[in-house]
Amino acid sequence: xxxxxxxxxxxxxxxxxxxxxxxxxxxxxxxxxxxxxxxxxxxxxxxxxxxxxxxxxxxxxxxxxxxxxxxxxxxxxxxxxxxxxxxxxxxxxxxxxxxxxxxxxxxxxxxxxxxxxxxxxxxxxxxxxxxxxxxxxxxxxxxxxxxxxxxxxxxxxxxxxxxxxxxxxxxxxxxxxxxxxxxxxxxxxxxxxxxxxxxxxxxxxxxxxxxxxxxxxxxxxxxxxxxxxxxxxxxxxxxxxxxxxxxxxxxxxxxxxxxxxxxxxxxxxxxxxxxxxxxxxxxxxxxxxxxxxxxxxxxxxxxxxxxxxxxxxxxxxxxxxxxxxxxxxxxxx
Amino acid sequence: xxxxxxxxxxxxxxxxxxxxxxxxxxxxxxxxxxxxxxxxxxxxxxxxxxxxxxxxxxxxxxxxxxxxxxxxxxxxxxxxxxxxxxxxxxxxxxxxxxxxxxxxxxxxxxxxxxxxxxxxxxxxxxxxxxxxxxxxxxxxxxxxxxxxxxxxxxxxxxxxxxxxxxxxxxxxxxxxxxxxxxxxxxxxxxxxxxxxxxxxxxxxxxxxxxxxxxxxxxxxxxxxxxxxxxxxxxxxxxxxxxxxxxxxxxxxxxxxxxxxxxxxxxxxxxxxxxxxxxxxxxxxxxxxxxxxxxxxxxxxxxxxxxxxxxxxxxxxxxxxxxxxxxxxxxxxxxxxxxxxxxxxxxxxxxxxxxxxxxxxxxxxxxxxxxxxxxxxxxxxxxxxxxxxxxxxxxxxxxxxxxxxxxxxxxxxxxxxxxxxxxxxxxxxxxxxxxxxxxxxxxxxxxxxxxxxxxxxxxxxxxxxxxxxxxxxxxxxxxxxxxxxxx
Numbered sequence: 160x161x162x163x164x165x166x167x168x169x170x171x172x173x174x175x176x177x178x179x180x181x182x183x184x185x186x187x188x189x190x191x192x193x194x195x196x197x198x199x200x201x202x203x204x205x206x207x208x209x210x211x212x213x214x215x216x217x218x219x220x221x222x223x224x225x226x227x228x229x230x231x232x233x234x235x236x237x238x239x240x241x242x243x244x245x246x247x248x249x250x251x252x253x254x255x256x257x258x259x260x261x262x263x264x265x266x267x268x269x270x271x272x273x274x275x276x277x278x279x280x281x282x283x284x285x286x287x288x289x290x291x292x293x294x295x296x297x298x299x300x301x302x303x304x305x306x307x308x309x310x311x312x313x314x315x316x317x318x319x320x321x322x323x324x325x326x327x328x329x330x331x332x333x334x335x336x337x338x339x340x341x342x343x344x345x346x347x348x349x350x351x352x353x354x355x356x357x358x359x360x361x362x363x364x365x366x367x368x369x370x371x372x373x374x375x376x377x378x379x380x381x382x383x384x385x386x387x388x389x390x391x392x393x394x395x396x397x398x399x400x401x402x403x404x405x406x407x408x409x410x411x412x413x414x415x416x417x418x419x420x421x422x423x424x425x426x427x428x429x430x431x432x433x434x435x436x437x438x439x440x441x442x443x444x445x446x447x448x449x450x451x452x453x454x455x456x457x458x459x460x461x462x463x464x465x466x467x468x469x470x471x472x473x474x475x476x477x478x479x480x481x482x483x484x485x486x487x488x489x490x491x492x
Numbered sequence: 493x494x495x496x497x498x499x500x501x502x503x504x505x506x507x508x509x510x511x512x513x514x515x516x517x518x519x520x521x522x523x524x525x526x527x528x529x530x531x532x533x534x535x536x537x538x539x540x541x542x543x544x545x546x547x548x549x550x551x552x553x554x555x556x557x558x559x560x561x562x563x564x565x566x567x568x569x570x571x572x573x574x575x576x577x578x579x580x581x582x583x584x585x586x587x588x589x590x591x592x593x594x595x596x597x598x599x600x601x602x603x604x605x606x607x608x609x610x611x612x613x614x615x616x617x618x619x620x621x622x623x624x625x626x627x628x629x630x631x632x633x634x635x636x637x638x639x640x641x642x643x644x645x646x647x648x649x650x651x652x653x654x655x656x657x658x659x660x661x662x663x664x665x666x667x668x669x670x671x672x673x674x675x676x677x678x679x680x681x682x683x684x685x686x687x688x689x690x691x692x693x694x695x696x697x698x699x700x701x702x703x704x705x706x707x708x709x710x711x712x713x714x715x716x717x718x719x720x721x722x723x724x725x726x727x728x729x730x731x732x733x734x735x736x737x738x739x740x741x742x743x744x745x746x747x748x749x750x751x752x753x754x755x756x757x758x759x760x761x762x763x764x765x766x767x768x769x770x771x772x773x774x775x776x777x778x779x780x781x782x783x784x785x786x787x788x789x790x791x792x793x794x795x796x797x798x799x800x801x802x803x804x805x806x807x808x809x810x811x812x813x814x815x816x817x818x819x820x821x822x823x824x825x826x827x828x829x830x831x832x833x834x835x836x837x838x839x840x841x842x843x844x845x846x847x848x849x850x851x852x853x854x855x856x857x858x859x860x861x862x863x864x865x866x867x868x869x870x871x872x873x874x875x876x877x878x879x880x881x882x883x884x885x886x887x888x889x890x891x892x893x894x895x896x897x898x899x900x901x902x903x904x905x906x907x908x909x910x911x912x913x914x915x916x917x918x919x920x921x922x923x924x925x926x927x928x929x930x931x932x933x934x935x936x937x938x939x940x941x942x943x944x945x946x947x948x949x950x951x952x953x954x955x956x957x958x959x960x961x962x963x964x965x966x967x968x969x970x971x972x973x974x975x976x977x978x
Contacts, residue, residue, distance in 0.1 A: 211611045478604050
C-alpha cells in the first residue's frame with residue numbers, strides 16, 4: 160500500500176466530507192434544535208451565530224460531491240443513482256434550509272413558516288445524509304459500470320439507524336456550538352440539549368458499530384482479528400475517552416471546549432469508517448483504484464488543491480475570526 | 493401528470509427545469525455583485541452618501557438572490573450524478589476537474605467573503621469590506637468562467653483521448669480543453685448577458701421610482717447608471733452575439749440551420765426568416781416570411797453565398813427546430829429592444845430629459861425583466877440546438893442517462909416543480925417587495941435581528957410590528973422590553 164495519487168485523492172475527498180460534516184453539521188444541528196428555542200430573541204441569536212458562515216460551510220458539500228465526480232467518477236456515477244430518493248430529499252431539504260436564513264427576516268408575518276422550513280429542511284438533509292452513508296456501508300450492487308440494485312435498497316433498519324445517528328450527531332455539534340456562542344439562558348438550554356444529544360449520539364454510534372460487526376463478516380474481520388485489530392483498536396478506546404470528557408464538559412465549560420470535543424468525536428467516527436471500508440469507495444466491490452480518474456486528471460486537480468486549499472482555509476478562518484465571540488446584545492460591537 | 497413519458501424524457505425535463513430556474517439567479521447576481529462593487533468603490537472614492545445608500549439598498553436584494561442561486565446550484569452539482577450517471581462516468585475525467593476548479597477558485601471565494609460583505613461592515617472597516625465585496629464579485633465571474641468552459645467543451649469537445657473503458661480521457665494539454673473553440677465566445681456573450689440583465693433590472697427599478705417621483709435622487713442615480721450600461725453594453729453584445737453565431741456555424745452547423753429555419757440548402761443566397769412555423773416532420777418551414785438573401789449576408793457577409801440546410805443532415809442528427817428557431821428570435825428581439833432603449837436614453841440625456849421623459853421610464857420599466865427572458869432563450873437556443881447530443885457528435889443524450897425507473901424520476905420532477913415554484917416564488921416576491929420601496933438616505937443594509945449582534949443603529953423596520961411574534965413571546969413567558977420603533 161504505497162502512497163499513490165489515488166490514495167492522496169481518497170484522503171482529500173475524505174477531508175472535504177469531514178469538513179462538510181462538522182461545519183455544516185453544526186448549522187444543520189442548530190436547525191434541528193431550533194424549535195426548542197423560544198421564538199424571538201433566542202432563535203434570532205441562534206440563527207445569527209451561523210448566518211455569516213453557513214454558506215461557506217455548505218460549499219464543502221459541493222467540494223465533496225464535485226471532488227468525487229472529478230477524482231472518482233465511477234463512484235459518483237454509482238452512488239448517486241443508488242441513493243436517488245435520498246439525494247433528492249437532501250437537496251430539497253437544503254433548499255428550504257438555505258432560503259430560510261434570508262426569508263425569515265424579510266417576512267415577519269410568516270416567520271413561523273420559515274422557522275419550520277429551517278427545521279424541516281435541516282432534519283431531512285441530516286437524515287438523508289446519514290442514510291446515504293448507511294446505504295454505502297451496507298454495500299451497493301454494481302454491474303459493469305452502473306448501479307444494478309433495486310429502488311429501495313437504501314431503505315433498511317440499518318440505514319435508518321445511521322440516519323438517526325447523524326441527526327443526533329449534528330444536534331450535538333449544534334448544541335456545543337451554541338454553548339460557545341451564547342450565554343445566559345440560551346447557553347443553559349444548549350447545555351441540556353448537548354447532554355441529551357451527546358448520549359443519543361454515543362448510543363447510536365455504538366449500535367451502528369455493533370451492527371457492522373455482527374452482520375458483516377468482512378467488517379468483523381477488520382475490527383476483530385489480528386493484525387488489523389492493532390490498528391483498529393485505538394479508535395474505540397479513544398472514542399470512549401473523548402465521550403467521557405465531552406459529557407463532563409457540556410455541563411460546565413462556557414466556551415469552545417465542548418465543541419472541540421464533539422468535533423474530535425466526529426473525527427474518530429470518521430476514522431472508524433475509514434478502517435471499515437478501506438480501500439473500497441463503493442463497498443463491497445469497487446476499490447478507489449477501480450473508480451479513480453486517470454493520472455492526468457488527478458495531477459491537474461492536485462495542483463489546484465495545493466494552491467487554493469491553504470488560501471481557502473486562510474480566508475475561511477479569517478471570516479470566522481471576524482465574527483468571533485459570544486452572540487449577545489453587546490457582542491461583536 | 494407525467495403518464496406516458498419515458499424516464500429519459502422526464503430526466504431531460506427535470507434537468508431543463510432545474511437548470512433554467514438556477515440560471516436566472518447567477519445571471520442576476522454576476523452583474524449585481526459587480527454593480528455593488530462599483531457602488532461601494534464610488535462611495536469610498538467620493539464619500540457621497542448616495543452611493544452607500546444604493547449599495548445598502550441593492551445588497552438586501554443581492555442576499556436573497558444569492559441564497560436562491562446557492563441552493564439551486566447545489567442541486568445542479570449533484571444532478572449530473574443522480575440523473576446522468578453514464579455521462580458522469582464517461583466525461584468525469586475531463587469535465588470533473590474543471591468543475592472542481594470552479595468549487596476551489598469560485599464557490600469558496602464567494603461564500604467565504606459573503607458573510608463579511610453582508611454583515612461585516614462595522615467589524616472589518618471600509619477598506620477590508622470593499623475587498624470582500626470585490627472578492628465576491630470576482631468569484632461570480634470565475635464561477636462563470638469554469639462552468640462555461642465545461643459547457644463549451646460539451647459543445648465543442650477537443651483535447652481528449654478515448655480510454656479503453658469508454659471514458660473520455662484528458663489529452664496532454666489542459667489548456668486545449670479549457671480554452672476549447674466555442675469557449676471564448678460563449679464566455680463573453682454570457683457574461684455580457686448577465687451585465688445587461690442586471691442593468692435592465694436596476695434601470696427598471698429606477699424607472700419605477702422616477703415614474704412615481706421624478707425628483708427622487710437615488711432613483712435618478714440608479715437609472716442614469718443603468719442607462720449608461722445599456723447604451724454601451726447592448727451594442728457590444730450584439731457584435732459579440734454575432735461572433736458567437738459565426739463560431740457556432742463553424743463548429744455546430746446544424747444548430748445554426750435550426751436557428752435560421754433552413755430546412756433546405758440555398759445554393760445562391762439564403763433568406764432571413766422573420767416568421768415561420770417549423771415542421772420537422774415534413775422538413776419545411778410553414779407560413780414562412782423572410783427577406784431574401786439576408787441570411788447569407790449576415791452569416792457569410794455575401795448576398796449570394798451558398799448556405800447548406802438541414803437537408804444535408806441525417807434526420808437522426810437534427811435538433812428539434814421549433815424551440816431553437818423561436819427561442820433565437822425572442823432573444824434577438826430583446827437584444828434589439830435593449831439597444832433601442834440604450835440609444836433612446838443617450839438621446840434623452842443629450843436633450844436633458846433623462847429624468848423627465850415618462851415614456852422612456854415606461855419603456856425601461858417594461859424592459860426591466862427582459863434580460864431574464866433573453867438569457868433563458870439564449871440558453872434554450874444553444875442547449876436544444878446541440879441535441880441529440882450531450883457531448884456534441886460523440887455521446888447522445890439518450891445514451892447518457894442513469895438507470896432509473898420512470899416513476900422515480902417523475903416523483904422527483906414533481907417535487908422540484910412544487911418546491912421551486914413555492915420557494916423561489918416567495919423569494920421573487922420578497923425581492924419585488926424590496927424593489928417597490930424607494931431607496932432613501934440612511935438606507936439599512938442586510939443586517940438583521942432584534943437585539944442580536946447583526947444590526948446597525950437599532951432600527952429594524954418590519955420586525956417590530958409583528959403581532960404573531962409578540963404573542964408567542966408573551967406565551968413563552970419571557971420578558972423582553974419593547975423594541976424601539978423605527
